[in-house]
Amino acid sequence: MKVAVLGAGVIGVSTAHALSTLGHEVVVIDRQHAVAEETSFANGGQISAAHTTPWAAPHVPFQAFKWMFQADAPLLFKPLRWDPALWRWGLRFLANCTSRDVALNFEKALRIASYSRGVLQAWRQHHRLQYNQSTGGLLYVYRDQVAAANGYATAQKLIDHGLNQTVLDRDALLAEEPALANAEVPLVGGVLSPDDETGDAHLFTKTLGKIAADNKVTFRFSTSIKALVSRRHEITGIATDKGTIEADAYVICLASETPRLLKPLGLDVPIYPAKGYSMTSPITDNDGAPSRSVTDESKFVVITRIGNQLRAAGTAELAGWNRSLDPARLAPIIAATQSLFPKAANYNDIEPWCGLRPATPDSVPIIGATPFGNLFLNTGHGTLGWTMACGSGQVVADLISGRTPEIDLDGLGLDRFTR
Ligand SMILES: Cc1cc2nc3c(=O)[nH]c(=O)nc-3n(C[C@H](O)[C@H](O)[C@H](O)COP(=O)(O)OP(=O)(O)OC[C@H]3O[C@@H](n4cnc5c(N)ncnc54)[C@H](O)[C@@H]3O)c2cc1C
Numbered sequence: 236m237k238v239a240v241l242g243a244g245v246i247g248v249s250t251a252h253a254l255s256t257l258g259h260e261v262v263v264i265d266r267q268h269a270v271a272e273e274t275s276f277a278n279g280g281q282i283s284a285a286h287t288t289p290w291a292a293p294h295v296p297f298q299a300f301k302w303m304f305q306a307d308a309p310l311l312f313k314p315l316r317w318d319p320a321l322w323r324w325g326l327r328f329l330a331n332c333t334s335r336d337v338a339l340n341f342e343k344a345l346r347i348a349s350y351s352r353g354v355l356q357a358w359r360q361h362h363r364l365q366y367n368q369s370t371g372g373l374l375y376v377y378r379d380q381v382a383a384a385n386g387y388a389t390a391q392k393l394i395d396h397g398l399n400q401t402v403l404d405r406d407a408l409l410a411e412e413p414a415l416a417n418a419e420v421p422l423v424g425g426v427l428s429p430d431d432e433t434g435d436a437h438l439f440t441k442t443l444g445k446i447a448a449d450n451k452v453t454f455r456f457s458t459s460i461k462a463l464v465s466r467r468h469e470i471t472g473i474a475t476d477k478g479t480i481e482a483d484a485y486v487i488c489l490a491s492e493t494p495r496l497l498k499p500l501g502l503d504v505p506i507y508p509a510k511g512y513s514m515t516s517p518i519t520d521n522d523g524a525p526s527r528s529v530t531d532e533s534k535f536v537v538i539t540r541i542g543n544q545l546r547a548a549g550t551a552e553l554a555g556w557n558r559s560l561d562p563a564r565l566a567p568i569i570a571a572t573q574s575l576f577p578k579a580a581n582y583n584d585i586e587p588w589c590g591l592r593p594a595t596p597d598s599v600p601i602i603g604a605t606p607f608g609n610l611f612l613n614t615g616h617g618t619l620g621w622t623m624a625c626g627s628g629q630v631v632a633d634l635i636s637g638r639t640p641e642i643d644l645d646g647l648g649l650d651r652f653t654r
Contacts, residue, residue: 238635239264239473239482241460241496242614245275245440245621247488249628250613252358252447254486257636261452264473264480266459271440274490274620277513277588279537279548281528282432282622283373284352285393285400287344289598290551290618291331307567309535311552318555320494324507325553327596327652340597343646345396347600348619350642351626352432358625362446367542368434371527374412375426376575378533383424386532390426401427414525420574433528435541436621455480460489463610465500470610484609484635490593491556493601493614502605505652506615508556508591512565513548514572515541515588516580523578534571545580547572551592551618560589592617602627603634603648611635612649 236259240251243265251261267273290310302308312325331340358364377383390400408425409415415422448454455477464472464479472479487493491508498504518524518540528539536549549568565587573582594617595601601615613631616623630640 236260236484236635237262237482238484238486239480240486240488241473242488242490243267243270243444243454243456244273244488244490245271245436245624246490246613246616246627247486248440248444248447249624250486250488250631251452251628252443252450253628253632254635255447255450255452257632259635261447262455262480262482263452264455264458264460264475266457268456269441270444270454271437274590274592275436275440276590277515277546277586278436278590278621279513279528280433280435280539280541280546281373281530281537282352282355282434283428283619284345284348284622285373285398285428285431286530286619286622287341287348288389289331289337289340289344290594291328291340291597292337293332293334295332296329307563309550309567311550311554311564313552313554320507321553321555324505324596327505331597336597339646340599341392342396343599344619346642347602347626347647348622349398351623352430354625354629358443364439364442366434366439366442368432369527369540370432372427372429373431373433373528373530374408375428375530375532376408376415377423377425378420378531380423382533386426399429401429403427412525412527412529414523414576414579415529417523417578418575419577433539433541439621460496463496463500465607468607470607484611486611486613486631486635488613490614491591493593493612500607502649503652504601504612504614504649505596506593506601507553509551509553509594509617510557510589511548511592512550512560512568512587512589513546514565514569514585515544515546516582516585518543518545519580520578524576525579529575531571531575534567536568536571538572538575545572545576551594556591558589558591560587562587565589593620594618599647600627601647601649602630603644605649
């Protein structure tokens with residue numbers, strides 16, 4: 236079967252790879268000149284199946300309201316903007332803030348994230364993938380007792396779901412990560428998530444894209460998708476600035492651009508961009524840099540060693556599709572990183588970046604069929620797109636091939652928003 240994959244981020248490339256492995260003829264279309272040039276470019280570098288707690292939770296509306304008046308807030312919601320898409324998304328987000336929904340959404344996200352980590356490991360072993368990966372687990376650190384109590388409760392919930400988590404007091408935390416001895420702020424404890432991993436998502440996507448190309452996947456770069464052409468309940472082609480591309484089946488991996496392209500088909504896809512930032516800097520003192528990825532749970536910042544680089548990422552700003560880089564939003568990430576690892580890098584010499592996370596109101600991606608028989612979705616992976624990429628690509632490839640996916644896809648499809 237000929238399959239067109241729309242979007243060459245980590246989700247599109249993983250989907251194309253899985254499809255080509257199952258014997259399909261695959262064409263990948265992207266407006267950029269290469270793979271992973273947008274949200275998959277410089278993310279936090281974590282494969283964190285244990286980080287699937289949804290954003291929407293009972294305490295969040297109150298917290299988000301307080302943060303509205305704080306320029307450096309980790310989650311910035313600008314409701315005064317005239318943006319109907321934001322308001323609609325915000326209402327759906329609020330509807331997901333009940334304890335019942337938190338539990339349901341957590342289970343769904345964990346299902347795809349855990350499966351995906353296994354698929355990643357299998358692909359890595361099979362293809363001997365190298366992307367500056369580290370399999371030494373992730374550390375969560377807490378600056379105060381309240382954050383620690385919340386973190387320990389989350390760890391217990393994950394243990395109840397079968398994940399390995401180790402609760403650490405301050406001494407045990409410093410033994411796990413000696414570079415934290417240089418921290419200029421008090422730390423009260425942490426949690427080790429030993430089965431999670433890190434690496435360079437951009438390099439991963441490039442490497443997998445090369446394997447896919449060697450397996451006869453065609454990449455059509457610098458090609459802007461203008462519209463999907465349909466007849467009754469089938470897609471008949473993709474209108475692009477370079478002409479029409481036809482296939483037997485189509486997979487949407489367009490992240491935050493998904494709603495705009497699917498709206499003319501009458502499909503309401505609740506994805507809104509949550510802008511995040513990162514900094515990357517060469518490591519200047521090996522012993523002063525973290526040996527594994529550290530998440531500062533009090534500041535919502537992820538700090539990861541990627542080869543000889545230090546990457547720190549965080550913040551979410553719900554303020555439309557604007558991709559401009561605001562130094563004021565990056566500053567708290569740099570400050571948090573410097574306060575934990577003052578010797579790790581020269582913080583005046585950083586590579587700044589920002590990207591739009593494709594966020595759904597329930598923090599669960601949208602994967603599976605649509606009312607159009609040959610149109611499939613693999614989008615809306617929010618904060619955990621790399622973590623979920625390989626598994627999401629595999630299950631969509633299975634669906635298109637008429638195979639039964641290895642995990643239950645109930646609750647992951649677009650129909651959950653229309654039921
Ligand atoms: C600061 C930050 C930190 C993060 N940290 C982590 C982390 O540690 N771990 C993790 O798992 N996830 C993390 N994420 C999330 C993760 O990066 C994303 O979920 C993931 O990259 C989304 O992949 P994607 O392929 O869906 O999107 P993208 O990589 O954005 O790919 C979509 C592609 O569609 C193309 N496209 C869009 N519209 C068109 C059009 N009209 N025509 C042609 N092409 C089009 C774009 O060019 C793009 O290449 C982070 C994100 C951010 C912003």
